[in-house]
Amino acid sequence: MSPIEDLPKNIVLVGLMGCGKTTVGRKLQGLLGYPMIDTDHLIEEKARLSISEIFARRGETAFRELESAVLNELSAPGTPRRIIATGGGIVGRKANRKLLSRLGYVVWLQAPVDVILQRTGRNRDRPLLQTENPREKIEKLLVERSPLYHEIADLELETSGLETEEIACGILESARYHFAAKP
Ligand SMILES: Nc1ncnc2c1ncn2[C@@H]1O[C@H](COP(=O)(O)OP(=O)(O)O)[C@@H](O)[C@H]1O
Ligand SMILES: O=C(O)C1=C[C@@H](OP(=O)(O)O)[C@@H](O)[C@H](O)C1
Numbered sequence: 001m002s003p004i005e006d007l008p009k010n011i012v013l014v015g016l017m018g019c020g021k022t023t024v025g026r027k028l029q030g031l032l033g034y035p036m037i038d039t040d041h042l043i044e045e046k047a048r049l050s051i052s053e054i055f056a057r058r059g060e061t062a063f064r065e066l067e068s069a070v071l072n073e074l075s076a077p078g079t080p081r082r083i084i085a086t087g088g089g090i091v092g093r094k095a096n097r098k099l100l101s102r103l104g105y106v107v108w109l110q111a112p113v114d115v116i117l118q119r120t121g122r123n124r125d126r127p128l129l130q131t132e133n134p135r136e137k138i139e140k141l142l143v144e145r146s147p148l149y150h151e152i153a154d155l156e157l158e159t160s161g162l163e164t165e166e167i168a169c170g171i172l173e174s175a176r177y178h179f180a181a182k183p
């Protein structure tokens with residue numbers, strides 16, 4: 001596989017919780033050997049609290065403020081190219097969508113609701129899903145957010161049934177094609 005350095009932009013992963021942004025981001029890092037950043041991890045470092053603690057102690061609005069602040073920092077000019085995994089709700093704000101579009105090649109990772117439920121049911125670190133009916137919540141978020149992901153996506157990828165390595169390789173192949181077609 002040829003190196004990513006020929007790609008002119010970051011790779012940005014968006015999509016609902018459990019679609020594999022963090023995991024595929026790590027896989028891309030492994031394949032390419034250059035840094036992967038997860039906005040949720042930057043938020044946790046900044047707040048010195050876990051995502052669940054931020055939601056519990058400060059509320060979702062405070063979390064969204066931190067998320068926008070981190071995205072602004074990542075958008076500063078002159079930063080080296082990276083793989084950026086985002087939190088599923090980052091597309092909620094219009095200003096964030098604008099920054100994400102500018103930041104890189106945006107990949108929307110998708111999965112059916114059943115698969116998302118299965119993948120996210122393994123742990124309790126997603127406060128939005130700590131409800132009586134997580135399926136209903138995922139369905140609602142899917143309806144609300146799908147047009148927002150679509151608005152900024154350069155690539156839309158269904159991930160169910162695919163290994164994370166296959167997804168990462170597919171992203172690289174598509175990104176190369178995209179930038180070759182549009183230098
Ligand atoms: N393509 C995949 N196939 C199987 N399991 C996956 C796949 N992508 C992610 N997972 C698993 O689903 C869970 C959620 O993945 P994660 O990367 O945290 O998603 P996100 O960051 O989009 O919320 C993790 O346990 C991860 O190992
Ligand atoms: O969809 C959301 O609003 C959220 C998704 C989470 O990230 P992942 O999509 O990586 O799970 C995390 O940012 C937070 O729990 C809120």
Ligand SMILES: [Mg+2]
Binds near residue numbers: 087
């Ligand atoms: Mg994640």
